[in-house]
Amino acid sequence: MIRGHVPRFCGWTASKISLAGKPSFRRTAALSSRGLHSTLAAMKLTQNCLAGPRWLLGATLLTALTGSIAVYAQADAAKPDRQKSFPVLPLEQSASRGIVTRDPSSIVKCKDEYWVFYTGRGVPSYHSKDLVHWERGPAVFTTAPDWIAKIVPENRNLSCWAPDIIQLGDRYLLYYSVSTMGKMTSAIGLATNPTLDPNDPAFHWTDQGVVVRTQDGAGHNAIDPSVFHDNDGSLWLTYGSYWSGIKLVQLDPQSGQRLAPDSKLFPLAYNESIEASYLCRHDDYYYLFVNWGSCCQGPKSTYNIRIGRSKTITGPYLDKAGVDLLHNGGSVFLPTANGPLIGPGHAGTLNALGTSWFTSDFEGDLRMDGKATLAIMPLRWNADGWPEATVNDLKPVPPTKSATK
Numbered sequence: 001m002i003r004g005h006v007p008r009f010c011g012w013t014a015s016k017i018s019l020a021g022k023p024s025f026r027r028t029a030a031l032s033s034r035g036l037h038s039t040l041a042a043m044k045l046t047q048n049c050l051a052g053p054r055w056l057l058g059a060t061l062l063t064a065l066t067g068s069i070a071v072y073a074q075a076d077a078a079k080p081d082r083q084k085s086f087p088v089l090p091l092e093q094s095a096s097r098g099i100v101t102r103d104p105s106s107i108v109k110c111k112d113e114y115w116v117f118y119t120g121r122g123v124p125s126y127h128s129k130d131l132v133h134w135e136r137g138p139a140v141f142t143t144a145p146d147w148i149a150k151i152v153p154e155n156r157n158l159s160c161w162a163p164d165i166i167q168l169g170d171r172y173l174l175y176y177s178v179s180t181m182g183k184m185t186s187a188i189g190l191a192t193n194p195t196l197d198p199n200d201p202a203f204h205w206t207d208q209g210v211v212v213r214t215q216d217g218a219g220h221n222a223i224d225p226s227v228f229h230d231n232d233g234s235l236w237l238t239y240g241s242y243w244s245g246i247k248l249v250q251l252d253p254q255s256g257q258r259l260a261p262d263s264k265l266f267p268l269a270y271n272e273s274i275e276a277s278y279l280c281r282h283d284d285y286y287y288l289f290v291n292w293g294s295c296c297q298g299p300k301s302t303y304n305i306r307i308g309r310s311k312t313i314t315g316p317y318l319d320k321a322g323v324d325l326l327h328n329g330g331s332v333f334l335p336t337a338n339g340p341l342i343g344p345g346h347a348g349t350l351n352a353l354g355t356s357w358f359t360s361d362f363e364g365d366l367r368m369d370g371k372a373t374l375a376i377m378p379l380r381w382n383a384d385g386w387p388e389a390t391v392n393d394l395k396p397v398p399p400t401k402s403a404t405k
Contacts, residue, residue, distance in 0.1 A: 052114060057243035079198070079269065086368045088133060094393050095375040096341060096365045098133050099126055100342075102296070102372045103162035103224070103276070105133075109174065114352065117163040117360075122178050127196075131376055132354060138198050140174060140191055145207040151187050154180040162224045162276065162346065168235070172196055172254045175211065177223035186222040186238060187213040190256050211257055212239065212249060213225050218379040220244045227251070228279040228313075236269065236276040236313060238288070245270035245326070246277045246290060248314060266314045269325035271306075278347035282381060285309040288317045290330060291349035299371035301343035301363035306330030320386065329385075339393040340366040341375065349379060349387075358381070358389040 086098040100279040103119040115137065122139035144158050155178045163176040172193050179186035190208040197203060209283040213221040225239045237258075248266040250259050269277065269290050276291035287309045293302035301345045306324040308317035316324045323329030334344040343363030350357040358379040365373040 016134050020196065035319060037132075044259075045173045051104050084137060084369075086365075091378075091380070092377060092392060093133060093395075095338075095377045095391050096368070096393070097134055097363065097374040097376060098368065099374050100368070100371045100372045102361055102363075103346050104348070104359065104374050105164045106166065106173070106226075106278075107350045107352075107357075107359055108165050108167055108196070110172070111168075113197070115165070115196045116359075117176075118167055118374075119161045119163075121160070121189075123160045123163050123174065125196075126374070131357075134374070139195075140205050141207075142151070142174070145189065145209070145230075147207075147209055148178050148187075148189070151210060151213055152178045152180055152185055154183075154185065155273065164226045166227045168229060168253065168359070170194060172229065175225040175227055177225060177239075179221070179223050180377065184214045184216045184218050184221045188222050188225045188237070208256060211251070218339065220247055224275050224277065226278045228281075229253075230281065230313065236279065238279050239269065240277065241275035242273065243273050246288075248279075267318055267326060268315050269308070269330055271330065276346045276351075278349075279313075282387070283385060285311060285385060286313050286317075286323060287387065289333060290325070292330065292344045293336065293343070295343065295345055295357065295363055298372070299366060300366035301340045303343035303345040304332060304336045304338050305334040305344050305347055305360065307333040309386075333387070333393070334360070334389060338362070338391040341373070341391065341393055342366070344375070351375075358387070 007214055048344050057130040061349070068377055086311050088098040101118040106115040107114050113129055114131055115127045117125045118138070122141035124139045125134055125137035126134040126321055127137045128134040128304045141158055141160070148155055160176045161176055162175055165172055165174040174191045175188055177188050188211045190211050191205045193205045193209055194202045212222045214220060220243050220268060221241045222239055223241050228236045228238070230236065235253040235256070236248060237251055238248050240244055240246040245267060246269040248268050250263060251257060252259055268288060269291050273292055273294060275291050278289040280287050287307060290306050291303055292306055293304050295301050295303050308319045310317045316326065319329040319331040321331070338344065338345055341362040344360045345363060346361055348359035350359055356379040358377045360375050361372050362370050362375050377391055377401060382388055
């Protein structure tokens with residue numbers, strides 16, 4: 001995340017700037033006096049009816065914001081300390097891994113290393129042997145797939161958002177989103193690779209094209225993909241950001257593509273500031289994690305993670321109070337503030353090293369100059385069947401024993 005001055009226009013505040021100095025004002029603008037939520041409620045789609053004048057006003061403002069944010073973001077990108085390294089604490093002491101990442105994928109293993117992908121130019125990556133210390137890996141793309149310029153022509157500089165990855169059989173399927181800032185002109189693409197090891201002769205990312213796309217007027221936004229492989233072998237994709245919320249679509253396990261261009265789309269969750277869904281299964285329930293709040297403002301971000309569960313994958317997903325996530329339900333899983341870690345987002349789960357883990361980013365780590373960080377936390381399931389993550393940063397760290405008395 002490149003942080004800097006956030007321009008204001010007529011009381012509006014830019015709320016999204018991506019990695020690599022490329023603006024990705026992908027969600028909306030925020031009204032400074034009343035906050036993000038009331039503005040979105042006024043401007044966005046109500047069911048399937050468009051309010052023409054409001055959309056025209058919103059588009060005009062967002063177009064003006066996009067150019068200005070680019071100037072500030074690119075200026076910040078030139079700062080020499082953006083690759084600054086930060087201290088790394090053991091997992092028992094801190095969730096933060098000390099690497100600047102935003103919108104991380106699920107963590108997957110290839111051979112003896114773990115891999116994570118995140119928002120940035122060409123879908124950048126990190127890899128680790130122990131989940132503690134991480135090193136930079138190669139990006140998925142060095143040149144943009146040809147279809148991006150045709151379907152999302154305003155997407156520039158290989159700006160790819162919020163990827164997710166899964167190992168299915170003998171290959172890895174990586175889903176990622178490309179979009180136009182502040183619009184629903186978006187698409188989720190798929191790339192595949194038989195290995196994540198760049199030293200393996202078989203290593204090669206193959207572009208598999210578009211999986212889901214949306215255009216202005218669609219009522220929902222095809223970004224923030226999350227892929228889920230069910231016990232019966234079926235493959236599913238959740239996605240969505242703001243507008244009418246989170247959607248679910250079934251995929252073909254052989255191709256990784258949507259079953260059919262017009263296959264049924266299932267609505268799962270709604271809130272006027274919702275995105276970053278993640279689906280998993282535990283015992284007899286499916287669990288849906290979503291984000292509420294605003295991202296990308298470092299320690300000023302209001303991201304928090306909500307949760308609901310369902311007996312069937314298509315819903316309804318209910319929170320602990322029995323409220324449907326389609327009707328603004330969602331129990332708090334992780335609040336905005338967690339000690340020095342602010343704004344958890346983009347949930348994931350991982351079984352590794354004999355432990356169950358919850359993974360995410362935090363929009364700001366106060367020990368990392370407020371930058372976003374990859375986070376890994378112990379995960380347990382309580383007696384009522386709900387997951388709980390432990391943020392070890394909230395615990396007092398015992399003093400280090402001195403070598404001399």
